[in-house]
Amino acid sequence: xxxxxxxxxxxxxxxxAGFMVPERIKIPVAGASKNxxxxxxxxxxxxxxxGVHKGIDIFxxxxxxxxxxxxxxxxxxxxxxxxxxxxxxxxxxxxxxxFAHLETIDTSFLSLVLSGEAVGTVGDSGNAKGKPPHLHxxxxxxxxxxxxxxxxxxxxxKAFFINPGSYLGxxx
Numbered sequence: 001x002x003x004x005x006x007x008x009x010x011x012x013x014x015x016x017a018g019f020m021v022p023e024r025i026k027i028p029v030a031g032a033s034k035n036x037x038x039x040x041x042x043x044x045x046x047x048x049x050x051g052v053h054k055g056i057d058i059f060x061x062x063x064x065x066x067x068x069x070x071x072x073x074x075x076x077x078x079x080x081x082x083x084x085x086x087x088x089x090x091x092x093x094x095x096x097x098x099f100a101h102l103e104t105i106d107t108s109f110l111s112l113v114l115s116g117e118a119v120g121t122v123g124d125s126g127n128a129k130g131k132p133p134h135l136h137x138x139x140x141x142x143x144x145x146x147x148x149x150x151x152x153x154x155x156x157x158k159a160f161f162i163n164p165g166s167y168l169g170x171x172x
Contacts, residue, residue, distance in 0.1 A: 021093075023070050027058070029060045031064065037058045045153050052153050054138055058134055059134045060134065061133060066118065066122055068114065068117050069097050071113065071114050073090050073111070074088070075110075077105045079126075082126050082127045085123065086098065086099065094143055095139055095140065096139070098138040098140065101126055101133075102125060103125065105120045140161055
């Protein structure tokens, strides 16, 4: 088999493996329940300079542990203007799990994390400074699903964004 064919086969196996890994879902703030976020906040508008809110905000005390919602690999830790202290985890089904406004980051780039493992603590960094402490949590698909697009403001972006509230389901 040629080198290029081996690369293609390896990529396809890795791609398929990402869809076969089971998701072990956890609410990302230790001790939180679905009552700690507004079920209507996903795609709420107007939402500052981003136009619509592409995630959910889970409110909790400063310093409460933020845990990975799923098994995965940490692809980014750092500071972004809007998100403040941020962690991004690549999980099963090639989904990015975005944790923002953290007070501390308790993981590192390319670390493997398990569902329920600490990645940081609740804070008010970034554009949340001066607001009640919370975790902004978003889920982004790397592979778009065009059937999720709708006529809402920026509705074409729903091909990439998943409503974390429905993703976390009926957890309490």
